[in-house]
Amino acid sequence: xxxxxxxxxxxxxxxxxxxxxxxxxxxxxxxxxxxxxxxxxxxxxxxxxxxxxxxxxxxxxxxxxxxxxxxxxxxxxxxxxxxxxxxxxxxxxxxxxxxxxxxxxxxxxxxxxxxxxxxxxxxxxxxxxxxxxxxxxxxxxxxxxxxxxxxxxxxxxxxxxxxxxxxxxxxxxxxxxxxxxxxxxxxxxxxxxxxxxxxxxxxxxxxxxxxxxxxxxxxxxxxxxxxxxxxxxxxxxxxxxxxxxxxxxxxxxxxxxxxxxxxxx
Amino acid sequence: xxxxxxxxxxxxxxxxxxxxxxxxxxxxxxxxxxxxxxxxxxxxxxxxxxxxxxxxxxxxxxxxxxxxxxxxxxxxxxxxxxxxxxxxxxxxxxxxxxxxxxxxxxxxxxxxxxxxxxxxxxxxxxxxxxxxxxxxxxxxxxxxxxxxxxxxxxxxxxxxxxxxxxxxxxxxxxxxxxxxxxxxx
Numbered sequence: 001x002x003x004x005x006x007x008x009x010x011x012x013x014x015x016x017x018x019x020x021x022x023x024x025x026x027x028x029x030x031x032x033x034x035x036x037x038x039x040x041x042x043x044x045x046x047x048x049x050x051x052x053x054x055x056x057x058x059x060x061x062x063x064x065x066x067x068x069x070x071x072x073x074x075x076x077x078x079x080x081x082x083x084x085x086x087x088x089x090x091x092x093x094x095x096x097x098x099x100x101x102x103x104x105x106x107x108x109x110x111x112x113x114x115x116x117x118x119x120x121x122x123x124x125x126x127x128x129x130x131x132x133x134x135x136x137x138x139x140x141x142x143x144x145x146x147x148x149x150x151x152x153x154x155x156x157x158x159x160x161x162x163x164x165x166x167x168x169x170x171x172x173x174x175x176x177x178x179x180x181x182x183x184x185x186x187x188x189x190x191x192x193x194x195x196x197x198x199x200x201x202x203x204x205x206x207x208x209x210x211x212x213x214x215x216x217x218x219x220x221x222x223x224x225x226x227x228x229x230x231x232x233x234x235x236x237x238x239x240x241x242x243x244x245x246x247x248x249x250x251x252x253x254x255x256x257x258x259x260x261x262x263x264x265x
Numbered sequence: 266x267x268x269x270x271x272x273x274x275x276x277x278x279x280x281x282x283x284x285x286x287x288x289x290x291x292x293x294x295x296x297x298x299x300x301x302x303x304x305x306x307x308x309x310x311x312x313x314x315x316x317x318x319x320x321x322x323x324x325x326x327x328x329x330x331x332x333x334x335x336x337x338x339x340x341x342x343x344x345x346x347x348x349x350x351x352x353x354x355x356x357x358x359x360x361x362x363x364x365x366x367x368x369x370x371x372x373x374x375x376x377x378x379x380x381x382x383x384x385x386x387x388x389x390x391x392x393x394x395x396x397x398x399x400x401x402x403x404x405x406x407x408x409x410x411x412x413x414x415x416x417x418x419x420x421x422x423x424x425x426x427x428x429x430x431x432x433x434x435x436x437x438x439x440x441x442x443x444x445x446x447x448x449x450x
């Protein structure tokens with residue numbers, strides 16, 4: 001008993017000292033902000049946000065995914081997201097099942113109804129957060145609209161700096177939601193004159209664009225001008241659209257090629 | 266003044282209470298210091314490496330911890346786990362490698378291993394039930410620092426590390442420990 005007491009005392013001493021070291025190290029390395037709510041839970045009644053009510057209101061996929069702690073990413077290129085576990089491609093959330101071996105070809109056989117249902121599930125989930133989804137066709141239309149050149153249509157990349165540099169939608173602003181101080185001034189200035197803002201991240205089960213949109217709602221005059229592009233950069237590239245590498249307006253454009261299957265980044 | 270300790274001058278010195286004379290096979294093996302050395306190095310290096318992988322991308326680790334739904338409504342607890350546990354792992358792992366505060370560091374890591382293993386088992390069971398596959402068919406990034414890993418393999422690794430960590434806790438050897446090399450017993 002005496003030995004056990006001594007062991008517990010040593011554990012308390014070493015563990016306590018370790019926590020103090022951890023607090024200091026976390027602060028010194030610009031780690032996690034301990035007091036910040038990084039993942040705010042938002043449940044906004046649809047009628048108060050101006051978000052159009054979804055045509056299909058079951059939302060079962062989103063509810064089911066939420067219950068498992070894995071968020072459905074909705075539309076993935078060349079594949080179907082099933083219950084938060086992406087099959088037939090590289091998963092962005094790192095969830096795979098050994099026995100589920102859906103391939104790009106089998107995913108390609110998914111009916112249009114499945115795709116519509118997936119889009120609808122995403123729309124439901126975003127609407128529940130007071131956000132508006134925008135899907136590829138409209139994103140491409142917005143991108144090609146001359147108003148983008150006048151700063152009236154703005155694209156925001158909600159991924160971190162390294163992924164942004166690897167390739168982003170040409171002209172998109174970088175906004176890392178988890179480190180907003182670095183770019184919030186530039187983004188806020190751009191939002192001041194924007195009529196339409198498209199926010200995206202990787203696609204799949206990536207939620208960074210949603211949290212960024214919620215964060216930026218307080219920095220834009222008309223929150224209804226904010227749109228979340230669930231397909232993200234993954235779908236953008238898979239659809240053969242150009243991407244820009246390096247800094248914004250670097251001119252380092254990589255011409256898009258339509259690819260089969262899915263890529264996470 | 267009579268001293269009862271006088272006979273001790275003519276008898277061999279008795280070992281200190283913390284290091285009784287080895288009797289059984291395990292005690293003799295433990296007295297060589299090898300079990301403790303192996304346990305310290307394996308557990309210590311593992312946790313230092315895993316901890317460094319986590320602190321390299323704290324936000325990524327935060328997102329992975331969130332998926333466990335350990336504290337969905339307590340952001341400070343979630344942040345505390347993501348922000349402090351990796352450094353605690355590095356601290357304890359480093360102490361183990363050096364051989365300072367061995368029992369305390371190994372005990373702390375044992376507690377962490379038990380909590381981690383329960384959380385991984387729970388998460389794996391949730392995913393298996395959701396996807397309708399067997400438990401051991403599940404592979405996911407548990408946030409342990411090693412990327413995507415099979416859940417059964419990960420639990421096995423954790424149990425192995427737990428056995429080694431507990432070996433360090435109960436070992437009575439002090440050989441190859443920096444503290445005792447510098448300060449003696």
